[in-house]
Amino acid sequence: MSVALNDQGQLKNVLLKKFNVDAIEKIGLSGIILSHARVDHYGNLLDFPSSLPSFVGLGTMDWVGGGEYAAKKGEKGLVSFPSSFLTNRTYIEMDHVGTKSNDPVKRRHTTTRGATTQAAAGATTAVKRATTRGI
Numbered sequence: 001m002s003v004a005l006n007d008q009g010q011l012k013n014v015l016l017k018k019f020n021v022d023a024i025e026k027i028g029l030s031g032i033i034l035s036h037a038r039v040d041h042y043g044n045l046l047d048f049p050s051s052l053p054s055f056v057g058l059g060t061m062d063w064v065g066g067g068e069y070a071a072k073k074g075e076k077g078l079v080s081f082p083s084s085f086l087t088n089r090t091y092i093e094m095d096h097v098g099t100k101s102n103d104p105v106k107r108r109h110t111t112t113r114g115a116t117t118q119a120a121a122g123a124t125t126a127v128k129r130a131t132t133r134g135i
Contacts, residue, residue, distance in 0.1 A: 012047035024048055031055055045085045053090045061091055
């Protein structure tokens with residue numbers, strides 16, 4: 001089976017219109033919640049500044065591995081997760097993401113050029129209510 005990824009990310013355009021701004025940076029987002037994954041399409045995380053942390057469920061980074069490039073080389077990686085999403089971004093794994101600012105952070109992953117470093121974190125993080133769906 002051949003997997004073809006299609007960028008279905010329209011969230012950037014929706015947010016620009018909703019907040020009546022011309023750049024994502026002007027909205028004041030403090031993070032992005034990656035709520036679920038699909039095997040046939042994704043929302044374009046590259047539309048958002050790499051400085052924004054991405055919040056994911058516990059175990060996500062192990063599941064994603066090195067993304068599509070790694071999977072195509074026979075290494076550990078999820079073929080439906082663009083490897084470009086792993087470059088120079090911080091992923092924060094959480095048991096759950098609620099509406100409270102005191103949700104516990106389980107693991108923090110910082111990626112640079114596909115290499116992932118991992119550290120346990122006891123910090124808490126608040127997220128403005130905007131989600132990226134469909135990756």
